[in-house]
Amino acid sequence: MADLFMYISLFLIWLMLFYHMFLMQGGYLHFLHYKKSEKEWQQNKIPFPKVSVLIPAHNEEVVIGKTLDAMCQLQYPTNLLEIIVINDNSNDRTGEIVESYAKRFPYISVIHTKPPYGGKGKSGALNIGFGQSTGEVICVYDADNTPEPDAIYWLVMGLQNDPKAGAIVGKFRVINANKNLLTRLINVETITFQWLAQAGRWFWFKMSTIPGTNFAIRRSILEELGGWDQKALSEDTELSFRVYNLGYYIRFFPSAITWEQEPENLKVWWRQRTRWARGNIYVIGKFLFQFFKLKNKKVGVDLLYFLFTYLLFFGGVLLSHAIFIVNLFVDLKLSIGIVSYALLIMGFLLFVTEELLALSMEKRQLTLKNFLVVVFMYFTYSQMWICLVVYASFLELKRILFKQEVTWYKTKRFQQEDLIRKDRSA
Secondary structure (H helix, E strand, C coil), rough: CHHHHHHCCCCCCHHHHHHHHHHHHHHHHHHHHHHHHHHHHHCCCCCCCCEEEEECCCCCCCHHHHHHHCCCCCCCCCCEEEEEEEEEEECCCCHHHHHHHHEEEEEEEEEEECCCCCCHHHHHHHHHHHHHCCCEEECCCCCCCCEECCCCHHHHHHHHHCEEEEEEEEEEEECCCCCCCHHHHHHHHHHHHHHHHHHHHHHHHHCCCCCCCEEEEEEHHHHHHHHCCCCCCCHHHHHHEEEEECCEEEEEEEEEEECCCCCHHHHHHHHHHHHHHHHHHHHHHHHHCHHHHHCCCCCCHHHHHHHHHCCCCCCHHHHHHHHHHHHHHCCCCCHHHHHHHHHHHHHHHHHHHHHHHHHHCCCCCCCCHHHHHHHHHCCHHHHHHHEEEEEHHHHHHHHHCCCCCCCCCCCCCCCCCCCCCCCCCC
């Protein structure tokens, strides 16, 4: 019986590893070709649409000033741009800071919300901002984001030149990557996610996931969908599935770059990632049980990916770890024995190869220090994710059984020194 469980766990692990190899190949091919789209789009003289940039902000006084400074540097006609900050029930100086910008820049405005309508989380704030926006294209940025000056330009160019795209998502990079070991680990994770999960899925399946920031979506689509789902902790993933179901695809275009702050301690990381995991588990359950009612069955490709990532793959890893630990104390008489160790070693080497390939696609990221971070990551950071997914699954099950209301956790921000971004992506 132990052998059977070990075979099952190894099969699940290796199936995911091979799929990641497939995605990484697609990501690399997209990396080689996406610049061609830049040249083609720039030759097309298509009129610029009006753009509304929504920035939900709850107690963001530490970062909101730098975010608005970046917004003021956007290379987009200001007469076609409105930046709406939703000051969502803040009790710090967020509203005061935004008001000072609104007085100086006519295209910046602020909406102040209070209970019972405000303070319900990011989805609620976005819906309020969307209701008062007027742009044909809606862009979303988190309050800690500092987009590159041409970010909005490339997002809009993507929608204007690709009528089948319901949304365009850009690339995000970690502005505090060198702060400490945790932020270095997150930086490697972020880069890999961009080129494997986003670019790879786009290249092979014409699918990518709307992130929580640095994306543009057509106003007509949001109106048809009724805005954001306020019950979803991962409102971005949930919105992605509904966009797919309308028959559109979501395009990944890495020329649109934003810089964002990541957690600088484990407590903040754990709470943020737990929210993400719970949100994605909610999305899996929501669309899995109504799969046969969906108009666009292609949604199943991404649904299977999330199902496999959060349940089957992590379940397989957890099972193999459990068998390995038990076998240290009790002889389970595993016939697979040495073969299992060989497969686990090969899996480790494959993991390292995938991470290093992703790093090679970013300027100055493929370094000896990052190589050591990747090796360390496999034995620590990746294993922490297993514990986190188990914990998140427990919380979601508890919420369903006891019909608990979803509560929002806003990621804590950290004061950042002025950083010169010399490592701007290729």
